[in-house]
Every structure is written in C-alpha cells, then in structure tokens.
Amino acid sequence: MAIPAASRSPESVTLPELVSFEPATGARLWAGPHGDVDTEVAKACAAFPEWVAMAVTKRIELCRRFANQVRARSEEFAELIARETGKPLWEARTEVESVVAKVDISVTAYAERTAQRKLDSALGGTMALRHKPHGVMAVLGPYNFPAHLPNGHIIPALIAGNAVVFKPSEKTPAVGAMLVECLHQAGIPEGVVRLLIGAADEGKALVAHENVDGVLFTGSATTGIGINRSLANQPNKIVALEMGGNNPMVIWDTPCIADAATLIIQSAFTSAGQRCSAASRLIVRDTIYDAVIAETKKLADRVIVGRPFDDPQPFMGPVIDNQAADGLTESFLYFLSNGGRVIKHLVRLDDKVPLLSPAIIDVTNIKDRPDIELFGPLLQVVKVSTFEEAINEANNTRFGLSAALVGGSPQHYKQFWANIKAGIVNWNRPTNGASSKAPFGGVGLSGNHRASAYYAADYCAYPVVSNEMEQPRATIGIGLKQD
Numbered sequence: 001m002a003i004p005a006a007s008r009s010p011e012s013v014t015l016p017e018l019v020s021f022e023p024a025t026g027a028r029l030w031a032g033p034h035g036d037v038d039t040e041v042a043k044a045c046a047a048f049p050e051w052v053a054m055a056v057t058k059r060i061e062l063c064r065r066f067a068n069q070v071r072a073r074s075e076e077f078a079e080l081i082a083r084e085t086g087k088p089l090w091e092a093r094t095e096v097e098s099v100v101a102k103v104d105i106s107v108t109a110y111a112e113r114t115a116q117r118k119l120d121s122a123l124g125g126t127m128a129l130r131h132k133p134h135g136v137m138a139v140l141g142p143y144n145f146p147a148h149l150p151n152g153h154i155i156p157a158l159i160a161g162n163a164v165v166f167k168p169s170e171k172t173p174a175v176g177a178m179l180v181e182c183l184h185q186a187g188i189p190e191g192v193v194r195l196l197i198g199a200a201d202e203g204k205a206l207v208a209h210e211n212v213d214g215v216l217f218t219g220s221a222t223t224g225i226g227i228n229r230s231l232a233n234q235p236n237k238i239v240a241l242e243m244g245g246n247n248p249m250v251i252w253d254t255p256c257i258a259d260a261a262t263l264i265i266q267s268a269f270t271s272a273g274q275r276c277s278a279a280s281r282l283i284v285r286d287t288i289y290d291a292v293i294a295e296t297k298k299l300a301d302r303v304i305v306g307r308p309f310d311d312p313q314p315f316m317g318p319v320i321d322n323q324a325a326d327g328l329t330e331s332f333l334y335f336l337s338n339g340g341r342v343i344k345h346l347v348r349l350d351d352k353v354p355l356l357s358p359a360i361i362d363v364t365n366i367k368d369r370p371d372i373e374l375f376g377p378l379l380q381v382v383k384v385s386t387f388e389e390a391i392n393e394a395n396n397t398r399f400g401l402s403a404a405l406v407g408g409s410p411q412h413y414k415q416f417w418a419n420i421k422a423g424i425v426n427w428n429r430p431t432n433g434a435s436s437k438a439p440f441g442g443v444g445l446s447g448n449h450r451a452s453a454y455y456a457a458d459y460c461a462y463p464v465v466s467n468e469m470e471q472p473r474a475t476i477g478i479g480l481k482q483d
C-alpha cells in the first residue's frame with residue numbers, strides 16, 4: 001500500500017533537513033538541519049575537563065534543577081511527547097513523571113554503586129577505591145520513550161562527570177530537542193550536553209568517532225548488533241546495549257481468569273505494543289486455554305484505540321508510522337497464511353495514519369515461527385500441555401529481556417525463575433512496567449550484560465584502585481647483598 005504523502009515517515013522522505021510527523025494525524029510537526037558529528041563531539045570534549053573537575057554535589061544540584069525545569073514545563077512536555085509519538089496524553093504524562101523521578105533515583109544509585117572505599121595496606125598505607133567517568137558518552141535514544149529512556153542514560157552519565165552527545169531517534173527529534181533545552185535551562189553547560197540531529201549516517205559516525213569514549217544505546221537488535229560489530233576494534237569504549245525482546249507470558253493454573261486477561265492486555269498492548277518488555281508470545285495451558293482466550297478477547301474488544309487528545313482517553317494510540325503499521329500487517333498475514341488461527345484480527349483503523357487494533361492469533365500449528373521483535377499490538381498464542389513444555393516454548397527465542405508467569409504455585413514459579421533465560425522474571429505481574437529503582441536489562445539479543453535503570457551508574461564510571469601514602473616509604477627484605 002502506498003504511504004500517503006502527508007504522513008510519510010522521515011526515512012521514506014528525502015529532505016535536506018530532518019522532519020518528524022505526528023503519527024496520529026500525519027501532520028508535519030518539527031524540522032531541523034542534520035547536525036555535524038565532528039563539531040558536536042569537539043564541543044563535548046572541550047567542555048569535559050571543567051565538568052569533571054566540578055564537585056559531584058554541584059553536578060547533582062544542576063541535575064535537580066533540570067528536574068525542576070521539566071516539572072515546570074510538564075504539561076507542555078507531555079503534549080509534545082503525545083504528538084510526536086502518538087501515545088495517549090495520560091501515558092505521555094507518566095513519561096514526564098519518570099524523567100523527573102530519574103534524577104533522585106540516579107543520585108541514590110551513584111552513591112550506592114560507585115561508593116568510595118578505603119582499606120589499610122602495607123607499611124601503614126591506604127588502598128582507596130574511587131570511580132572516574134569515561135569522558136564523552138554517545139547516547140542514542142529510541143522513539144517509543146523519547147524522553148525517559150535517553151534521560152536514563154544522560155542523567156547518570158552527567159552525575160558521574162561525563163559529557164554527552166545525544167542523538168535522539170530520527171522519528172522523535174522534537175522531544176530530544178526539548179529534553180536538551182531543559183538541561184541547558186537548568187544551568188548545565190551547553191558544551192556538556194550536545195544535541196546531534198540526524199538519522200542512521202549521523203548515528204554510525206557518532207558511534208565510531210575516535211573521541212567518543214562510550215556508547216549507550218536503546219533500540220533494535222539489528223542496530224545494536226551493528227554497533228557491536230563496528231566497535232570490535234575499539235575495545236577501549238564502554239558499550240551498553242538494550243535491544244528489546246520477544247517476550248513470553250505463561251498462563252498456568254489460576255482461578256483468577258479475569259485478572260490474568262487484564263495482565264495479558266497490559267503486557268501486550270500498552271503503548272500499542274511498542275515496549276521492549278511487551279509480551280509478544282502468550283503460552284497457555286490447554287486445560288484453561290478456552291477460558292483465558294475468551295476473557296482476553298472480550299477485554300481486547302473493549303480496548304479504545306485513538307489519538308492522543310481524544311476524549312475519552314484511549315488505552316493505546318497508533319504505532320510510530322505507516323512503515324511500522326505495514327510491517328505488522330505483513331507479519332499478521334504471514335502467520336495467517338502459515339497455519340495461524342485468528343482470535344482477533346489486526347485491523348487498520350485509518351488508511352492514512354498507523355492506527356491499528358490490537359490483534360491476537362494462535363500460532364501453535366506454525367512449525368517455524370519467526371524469532372523477531374514485532375514491536376506492535378500483535379500477540380501470538382501457543383497452547384501447551386505440560387509446564388516443561390511451557391518453559392521450553394518460553395525459551396524458544398534468541399532474546400531474553402522479560403518473562404512472566406501468571407498463575408501456578410510457588411513451586412511452579414521457582415522452577416520458572418530458575419530456568420527462564422531473561423533479565424526480568426515476574427510472577428502474576430505484567431512483563432512490562434519495570435521500576436527505575438531496579439536494574440533493567442536482558443541476555444541474548446536483548447542486551448550485552450550492561451543493565452540500565454538503577455545499574456546505569458555501573459557503565460557511566462569505572463573503578464580506580466590506588467595504593468597511597470603521604471610520604472614515600474619502602475623496604476626490600478630479600479635478595480640484596482650485605483653492606
């Protein structure tokens with residue numbers, strides 16, 4: 001299907017400037033020139049020495065001023081997020097709240113994860129453990145949480161003493177620009193946080209730049225793998241990759257069928273399924289399959305899909321653009337033509353913009369199911385008869401971000417937790433909605449063991465051990481000739 005000109009995404013339009021469009025309307029929202037990587041990195045390098053020499057208490061104070069700036073502009077910020085991502089206003093407001101809350105969480109995490117320590121050493125000396133920032137950090141942000149997720153890298157990096165060059169997603173540059181504007185308005189020097197507007201070319205150049213000391217990325221596995229490969233000959237760079245998932249939710253014996261259905265809807269369709277921790281695969285025991293699926297479909301039929309400012313507020317908005325909507329439609333048709341049984345059809349609600357209904361399809365009879373991150377409101381269902389089969393099916397993926405068990409006994413959960421390959425394992429809770437007060441990361445194609453959120457402090461500074469004495473003092477006790 002041809003993409004209407006009014007709502008084409010940036011990657012399908014060749015322009016001398018970067019343009020973003022409102023997913024819900026197709027209207028042009030923002031435009032700006034592509035940035036110069038060398039210039040932005042040079043400015044960050046020049047600002048780093050003064051920033052790292054500043055007392056950490058002063059850096060924290062400036063970050064708290066940033067939180068106040070965001071708080072003061074919270075409604076304006078939320079409206080911009082809603083317009084540029086298409087997510088409902090209520091959800092955009094929760095994202096702004098997460099941006100504000102991230103500062104205090106990062107301060108606590110920095111104190112805990114990079115605490116200074118001193119131990120006694122030989123000859124009455126001291127052994128000290130301190131942490132240093134890496135230098136200039138490249139932050140590459142996603143479009144689904146264009147403020148919260150890059151902010152989760154930027155604030156810990158700044159507290160630790162790094163300078164930052166931030167390239168927002170080419171699909172959400174306006175939100176990225178406002179985030180940096182708030183940082184500068186708070187008094188953080190302009191050189192310390194640089195905004196790089198651009199698309200894939202600028203991203204690749206930033207990652208590979210010789211004066212970038214670290215790369216903090218949130219996005220697709222394909223891009224993350226590309227980053228990893230491009231830096232194979234630069235082991236000096238710290239690289240943190242959060243690359244999404246193909247997440248399973250197992251439904252086992254439970255009398256709470258309505259609650260289970262609610263957890264399924266929350267996991268699969270919040271943010272129109274555009275969360276790296278969204279449930280993509282629903283694995284259901286055969287003895288409760290009919291009841292669970294009937295209740296889930298009934299609730300899915302009630303889900304309101306709409307535009308950000310609709311009244312009443314929708315549960316979910318559009319996916320990011322028509323290209324994404326077309327890809328999800330193709331995936332649904334693939335499942336359908338290869339033995340899938342439709343439970344709830346994927347419906348394009350508007351031919352001009354990417355509004356999709358939530359979709360559910362049973363793929364039990366599809367032998368070779370694609371192991372991909374669909375990143376949209378498309379839930380696959382698999383029927384199983386044993387708990388071991390359920391665990392095997394859950395682990396039938398190269399990804400490993402989030403997994404959840406709904407129902408079952410404590411013994412079932414113990415077995416589930418022990419055997420599931422994922423960085424987040426929940427019981428009777430959704431797969432998504434992780435707290436910033438906990439680490440966030442996965443294994444396999446979901447990450448490279450550099451958990452973010454509360455553990456972001458770990459990759460924003462490195463430990464330095466020092467043996468120290470106020471005056472030189474040394475002896476050689478063996479191996480010398482007598483005087």
